[in-house]
Amino acid sequence: MKMFGKNSISKLLYYVTMAVVIGYGVFIGFVAFALITNRFELTDDNRFKIKILFVDSYVMGALDGKTIVVLLLFLAYYLLYFLLLLRILKAFKSDALFTNSIIKRLDWFTYFNLLFPVATFIGVLIMGDGKLNDEVVYGMFHILIAIFSGFISAIFKQGFQLQQENDLTI
């Protein structure tokens, strides 16, 4: 199976990612709606508990502004993350591969991956107890993806240059 273009793995992944974006968007909408309209259970230790529809699971957290803002920012970050990934896969499934727009999309994805560790580190320093535990693992994971994405972007820049030269060879 081809990696790029029509009837490729990119096309398959594009539709999978689109389903994830839609599902995740609905989930964020549901959580935000429940928090805004106070449709949640309150536990004894003053924590909100939102039951997720169709699954036996809950979204829980301390009932204060800081926690709610961080939770919504975290959810919104991954929605944007998958949207950027969707845009890259959309470009991968098209016929013209070495274009300026795909380079821009890959660059945005790289910067966005770097945003997570930076934002988490600042967030923990300002709002948390100053300890980094799981955040370090997630941060490293995002830095690793950013490095790979940066390399792919650089390769596509070279490809774009070669493509232009080839197109202008008469």
Add this chain to the structure above:
Amino acid sequence: MPIIVNLDVMLAKRKMKSKDLAEIVGITTANLSILKSGKAKAIRFSTLEAICKALDCQPADILEYIEE
């Protein structure tokens, strides 16, 4: 680029239209226009050969080096 394409001059000398040359050489008029305007990055030997044959000239009649 210090390489100048003098295709217009040769076309005028031979009283030939760009469209006719493109047809004889087997390239599109758009590509011939790119070549004439100096926007082309490279020219294939086969294209150069076909142009020289069509215009009955030497490569040096078409291409010129001018130091910048």
